[in-house]
Amino acid sequence: MEISGLASGLVRGFRALGRDADLVLGYRHPFDYETFGDVSRVARLWAKIGTLRTASKNFFLKVLWVLLHRIIGWIVFLRCLPAYDAFIFTFGQSFTGGKLELLLLKMLGKKVVFIYVGSDSRPPYLDGGAVPVAVAVGGVSRVVRMARKKFKMVRFQEKYADYVVNSPSSAQFHSRKFINWFSMGVPISCVETGGEPWKRSDDVIRILHSPSNSLLKGSDLIKAAIENLSKKGHRIELVLASGLPNSVVREMIEDCDFVVDQAYSDSPMAVFAAEAASFSKPAVVAGYYAQKICSVVSSEDMPPSLYVMPDELEAAIEKVISDSAFRQALGRKANEFITKRWSCMEVARRYSDLLAGKVPEDWYLYPSSLNYVGGWGASADRIKSVVSLIIENYGSEALLLDDQPILKAELCRLAASPVEAQCA
Secondary structure, three states: OOOOOHHHHHHHHHHHOOOOOOOOOOOOOOOOOOOOOOOOHHHHHHHHHHHHHHHOOOHHHHHHHHHHHHHHHHHHHHHHOOOOOEEEEEOOOOOOOOHHHHHHHHHOOOEEEEEOOOOOOOOHHHEOOOOOOOOOHHHHHHHHHHHHHHHHHHHHHHHHOOEEEEOOOOOOOOOOOEEEHHHHOOOEOOOOOOOOOOOOOOOOEEEEEOOOOOOOOOHHHHHHHHHHHHHOOOOEEEEEOOOOOHHHHHHHHHOOOEEEOOOOOOOOOOHHHHHHHHOOOOEEEEOHHHHOHHHOOOOOOOOOOEEEOHHHHHHHHHHHHHOHHHHHHHHHHHHHHHHHHOEHHHHHHHHHHHHOOOOOHHHEEOHHHOOOOOOEOOOHHHHHHHHHHHHHHHOHHHHOOOOOHHHHHHHHHHOOHHHHHHHO
16 A cells, blocks of 8 residues: 555665565555556556445445455465565555465565554554544444454564564554664655745745645644734745645645644654655644654654644744744755655665664664654544543553553543543
8 A cells, every 4th residue: 555655665765776676556546656667457456446445435335345355465465475575565454464464475484564654553542533523432432443453453463574664653552672663764755956945036935734634634723823823914825735646746845935734743754744855845743742752763863844742833833934044944954854864765775674684773662662642633632532431431451552551551641530540
């Protein structure tokens, strides 16, 4: 599965290093990321049926597409099995989703890497995409079921993979050490821009916001902050880009002064902010992890953005608007980081080392060291409400963190005081 160009960027980097690498997708990507040349007919059919599977609203048709997708997934897998030495899976997706597939890969000595990107591994009660907007017991029961399913998937995949790569903000369900996502980076294609991209002909500051989901990205909070700043006299043009091909979004990045990514992000530089950095455009990002990330990410691996707490978002946007020297310097710094650390070739080089077993100890993180429970894509109040209801109605064991006492204690502190005693 392609996620924000991660898979295609990694293949591009491997090929730049002279490595033989291919990309096979089980689903078409709506934003037209690169899919790399000729793909076999069976692989194209697999992607087409995968797209029908996700789009279908009819229950019986969906069951049919799921079965066909799984059957053809086995065919694609068996064709790929003798051809490749290593298999890198993204978003928790493999060819068939079954245990037998990973057992076969293990038996045949193939290297297996899973790269998690957030919602594929994050506990659903910390995920804005899973937490109900109107939190109620009925909705919480669904979150609990989703948590059990995701917990089993993560534990099963980490058991059979040679390596799993994850962000410390979304790795709460791991039981074994994992590779820090920030040590590896995101493969971004750097671009050549003419002149200094922040010098525009007028004095209106153009801000780009490109939400894939307005609720999860906190678009209302972002728009309200910019509206307040306009009322204060700042000349601002807010440009919204949603549901557009990646090539169009990149053109819009080139024509803005800076970007505002998210209001509830658990990363200082997700892919949209990283693409902006490739054009020397700085990013303002808000999220609750802003207070904790320095404890698990080294200064060398820390992506440069203005990463602040959600209640500091408006002040951060105003700073970038008002201080042109700061804006330019942050854009240059972000571009230097992308070029040196997150270019397709450099990220692929680190993954090549990973596949060769050349893994520095400081790439690893241990689940016992994690303490972040602020989630992603939702306000602290929403996260707190759903966690409180889970503990109240299903007990603290429903959090599935009995082997993670630090995380469990943090969640109990987050929950309302009447239920805190149940977590002792």
